[in-house]
Amino acid sequence: MIKPFLISLLGFSSMAQAAVPLQNFFAASQFKQAEISPSGRYLALRIGNDKLRDGMVVLDSETGAPVGGTRLDGLDVGQIRWVNDNRLVHTVVDHSLGPGDMRFAPGLYAIDRDGKNRRQLVQQAAYMSSTGTQITHRIEPWNTYLMSDLGAQDSESLYLLRPVWDEDSYALLRMDLIQLNTSTGLSRFVARPAAPSDWMLDQKGQPSVMVSEKDGQETVHYRDPANGEWRELARFKSYGDGGDITPAGFIDDKRMLVRARLKGDKAALHVLDLASGKVDPEPLVSLGDFDFSGGMVYSNKRLLGVHYVGDARGTIWFDANMKAVQAEVDKKLPGLINIITPPVAPEVPWVLVASYSDRQPETYSLFNSKTNALKVIGISHPDIKPAEMGNQELVKIKARDGLDLPAWLTLPAKGGKQSPLVVVIHGGPYMRGTEWGWSPESQFLASRGYAVLEPEFRGSTGYGNGLFKAGMKQWGLAMQDDIADSVKWAVAQGYADPRRVCLLGGSYGGYSTLMGLVRDPELYRCGVAYAAVTDIPLLLDNGMSWATDLPDDYRKFGVPVLLGDVKADAERFNATSPLKQAARIKRPLLLAHGSDDRRVPREHFGKMRSALEASHADVEYIEYAGEGHGWSTTEHRLDFWSRVEKFLDKHIGAGAKTE
Incomplete structure (x- = not known):
């Protein structure tokens, strides 16, 4: 069997972690990535734990026997990718360090599947030149990264992205595309008609779409495979309303797939005729209550289906054989979402299966489409027992102005009414918060007896243009009312004890937590805010001396539409600033930040702390040295969530005093 081999390789047993339940949720996952080779004959896995560095092992799909792989001294193997059936590439990272302590980029290394012929392709050392180093062969600069598209996987080469930033403002100037030979190290720039902001490969693995952005306008360019010439397909406002299309994939050389909102409130997947540039108004795929989001599944250079995200992840298969494979896998693994990935150039009948539910962390398997044999490879969190996890449900809440708000409700495994409630507010805020599946944060809270509510408040994406x-x-106004209305709904439904409600969130969620304590102190007993925005003008002003990663185009064209104007809306920004309204926070608060956060610079934490200390607020402060926008090391994750556990228990737990 494959699974016992891998657990032996990791050098621990599940019994070792059973005594520390917190670690079961927040320790590093053991199986982090699985990639099937182009032929399907091999499977590459990224595995490790908190005691053993992440490494890569390559297995024979038929026998489960290891045929190669690699493990590094003092570093973890990062993302892995097949180049062809014999060769892979991988990045590197150091999971023991926070971003502020890291002095290297992800780099890139190529290696044969048997562990031989290793070659460094991209520099690790960030901000360093190769001049004067011991490098003896051609190597790409550190700002060269893997792209999300898999590529053809049928040669020695692959395509890589190279962002170029302004040295003073750190604004992104362009995103170049590089074709790199992984054996010789030779590379070339892909020619383009404008400064690119994004790229997409076609079903053959060749660069066919380039997006450029300038002066608030976004342009989609298409490279004709017949003559190699670029031409403009579409142009629209980057932060406008309507008319925009997002390239998503290809059916063939004549038809592109695009994400567009042509009918009603939701975006769908449409077919664009490449000769005329016209989009078929009838969608190929629409998802009812959700905007289309997903990726194409190619094999043998043709489109087999589409992986998508609705309430949960799923697949629409256009290929009859893959429909039958899906049905058989679902029969063998009932009650789970089973996402199947076929090889890009199959020579054997093995496909990769990733399975999960709201109570079951992700599990990797191999399925044989001829024999119907299913072999479990490994589980990301093997110490989690599904029976001890809570059920997650998507509910609908009516806001005070009549707007329908989606929200995710997770209840303790034993259920119950009038539970203490933790409202988890997602970051962004202009993004989708979550989806149906196992979440370490919400399940950890549910395991401690809390009901967990995660509202998709207005401004959230993925649920239609109206909600967005x-x-x-x-900010701080109707978006904040949505959080309060969600709490009132949970109380009215009998899920929550109105005297024991706490807010918890990071980034924008941290901002909303602080504003909740400012605006509606009668609803909330406490708050946990981390990496929190504390003042919008401060964020847009780079947090004094700290640099952020907000692009200039977003500042010029996105901010006025989404947030407002710093001068014209100064009065509103003051009224909705946790920093300027800090004296109104009277409830207990846990406030945490990373010292090297670039997205929400530490200045937010420092100024907020001073303001809260001046008003003698009841606050526990935590600053994690070296951390960025969130907690990247297991040590910091365990420390933070252990503090959260104690904080919640004190203020809304079973023994907490209620008013």
């Missing part, structure tokens, strides 16, 4: 647009310029 309703959040424009509503």
Whole structure:
């Protein structure tokens, strides 16, 4: 069997972690990535734990026997990718360090599947020149990265992205595309008609779409495979409303797939005729209550299906054989979402299966489409027992102005009414918060007896344009009302004890937590805010001396539409600033930040702390040295969530005093 081999390789047993439940949720996952080779004959896995560095092992799909791999001294193997059936590439990272302590980029290394012929392709050392180093062969600069598209996987080469930033403002100037030979190290730039901001490969693995952005306008360019010439397909406002299309994939050389909102409120997947540039108004794929989001599944250079995200992840298969494979896998693994990835150039009948549910962490398997044999490879969190996890449900809440708000409700495994409630507020805020599946944060809280509510408040994406647009310029206003209305709904439904409600969130979620304590102190007993925005003008001003990664185009064209104007809306920004309203926070608060956070610079934490100390607020402060926008090391994750556990228990737990 494959699974016992891998657990032996990791050098521990599940019994070792059973005594420390917190680690079961927040320790590093053991199986982090699985990639099937182009032929399907091999499977590459990225595995490790908190005691053993992440490494890569390559297995024979038929026998489960290891045929190669690699493990590094003092570093973890990062993302892995097949170049062809014999050769792979991988990045590197150091999971023992926070971003502020890291002095290297992800780099890139190539290696044969048997562990031989290793070659460094991209520099690790960030901000360093190769001049004067011991490098003896051609190597790409550190700002060269893997792209999300897999590529053809049928040669020695692959395509890589190279962002170029302004040296003073750190604004992104362009995103170049590089074709790199992984055996010789030779590379070339892909020619383009403008400064690119994004790229997409076609079903053959060749660069066919380039997106450029300038002066608030976004342009989609297409490279004709017949003559190699670029031409403009579409142009629209980057932060406008309507008319925009997002390239998503290809059916063939004549038809592209695009994400567009042509009918009604939701974006769908449409077919674009490459000769005429016209989009078929009838969608190929629409998802009912959700905007289309997903990726194409190619094999033998043709489109087999589409992986998508609705309430949960799923697949629409256009290929009859893959429909039958899906049905058989679902029969063998009932009650789970089973995402199947076929090889890009199959020579054997093995496909990769990733399975999960709201109570079951992700599990990797191999399925044989001829014999119907299913072999479990490994589980990301083997110490999690599904029976001890809570059920997650997507609910609908009516906001005070009549807007329908989606929200995710996770209840303790034993259920119950009138539970203490933790409202988890997602970051962004202009993004989708979550989806149906196992979450270490919400399940950890549910395991401690809390009901967990995760509102998709206005401004959230993925649920239609109406919900998104309703959040424009509503930080601290209607967006905040949505959080309060969600709490009132949970109380009215009998899920929550109104005397024991706490807010918890990071980034924008941290901002909303602070504003909740400012605006509606009667609803909340406490708050946990981390990496929190504390003042919008401060964020847009780079947090004094700290640099952020907000692009200039976003500042010029996105901010006025989504947030407002710093001068014209100064009064509103003051009224909705946790920093300027800090004296109104009277409830207990846990406030945490990373010292090297670039997205929400530490200045937010420092100024907020001073303001809260001046008003003698009841606050526990935590600053994690070297951390960025969130907690990257297991040590810091365990420390933070152990503090959260104690904080919640004190203020809304079973023994907490209620008013």
